[in-house]
Amino acid sequence: MSVHSQPRALDPNHPVPAEPARRSGRDQADLGGRTLNVFSHAFLLTWAVLVILPLLWTVLNSFKSDDEILTSAWSLPGSFSLDSFVRAWTTANIGQYFLNTAVVVSLGVFLTLGLGSLVAYVIARYPFPGNRVIYFLFVAGLTFPVFLAIVPLFFVARSLQLANSLPGLALIYTAYYLPFAVFFLTAYFRTLPDSIADAAFIDGCGHWRTFFWVMLPMARPGMISVGIFVTIGQWNQFLLPLVLQTDPDKYVIAQGLASLAVSQEYASDWSGLFAGLTLSMIPVLVVYIVFQRQIESGMVAGAVK
């Protein structure tokens, strides 16, 4: 790659440098850079194809008939029939799984952000005896693998009637995502200036009013980052629903698709399964394209800090 778009000698403002050694070094870098550019595009393009191809193939297969799927991996669909989508949505219950996931995740994210911000706010801005203990109790939850708790959790959830219940699953999601929310939001609330909260108190706001009307709106960027991370995490949960939701009517989408893929009943309905996969990818793709910037910065903020 070239450091300058044209040779320096032709540039009247920059006379040829005196040191020939430096110059030849730059020429070498120049040459190396140009080949690298061709290579880099080849590598980048190859990986892009490797990513897109399986996804595209899945979408195309959902339009094919079962016969077409079983003849050749590379054929294009003869006609674009939407039958398989209808079958997946209704007979294979993808519609129901979608609805369940939407209920659990929206309730779970709402509760995680609500309770998490409340805990973080109190920890960050109210020194009281035991403040650090509570903070560390929550942060400890980040270091333990869920597999450690899964057996006792299964029995706790059953005895509290939280198993096989969508609000129950949302509560459990909330509990397990609280450490993450508390950890990042506490750091965030600490960065907010004291003066505004103090002004709110002088204006006669109580503690709750100050939290909801002054501090929470100020914490919006932090809430969005955490919210994105929590949404993606809960949308993709697999272990918790698999263990806690044994009633097929309560399955979430990931669990539902996985069980369809191994169940004998649907084993022959290839196009239906591909349609189910496609249906599960579309909302994610749409949301990603619309909120791309927020999702990417939210993921980075959550991962690096």
Next chain:
Amino acid sequence: MRQGRYRFIVGALAGPIVLYAVLVLWPYLQSFYVSLTDWSGYTSERRLIGLANYERLLKDPVFWISLRHNLLAAVVLPVFSIGLGLFFATMLNVAGRAKKAAVQGVRGASFYRIVYFFPHLLSIAVIGVLWSFVYDPTGNGLLNGFLGLIGIDPVNWLGSTKTAYWAILAVIVWVSVGFYVLVFTAAIGSIPPDMYEAAMLDGASRWRIFWRITVPLIWDTVQVALVYAGINALDMFAIVNVMSAAGGSGGPNNSTQVLGNYIYLTAFEHGRFGYATALGVALFVVTIFLAVITLRFMRRDRVVY
């Protein structure tokens, strides 16, 4: 103005703490006790049997196979996904044709970034189902269909003990590269551009710039990514559960078995809750151990700029 301070603190923390204590802390604490019992099946009977579960674990070949698979993944996955992530992030951000000595990414960088990251948003269970179709043992699968075009006989990717584990690792790399590209893009973005410009003017080669500027200046991020990837490699539950032969058995012949899946099967398929929890404790110990040694090895002077 600070009236009702303690009432607010108690009111704000009570709900989240009860939820967290009952659904997270209590199960975690209980697990250490449960691992010392012979709890089996769905009866309430459980007897303390001391360390018998741990003795059994040490003699259990499947435990060692699972652990080996997890640890191998903890070495292989970071090398490939972080290596590729770093490589692509460099290409996308500083390998472009420079105009007037300014560093920039290749053309289409944002397109590549969006494409690479998309798989990371899909549920890992959905990706498992999708890739099971890609790996289909007949010529109808995408991969075998492709090999057919160049005259290679179909390979039973997930059904053969030789290939199954590596086929699953490849999927994890496929999913995670885009995430690291994103993380490293953010890190590279915070390097002052004049450092690159100065190095280019001095005629430093691309390769030197990469090792002498990019890597040292984003080392903190690389380190976090390595720990993150290593700890993720200790999970692998969803992908193995969905992709392993015979409905999540970790087969064929335990060739894809990992601790997470073995714990799940031991508890919820075989009803051996005490033993499964002891396996969970072992996983916890390995997680902590791995995090500590990774951080030890990675310690390196931080570059301040």
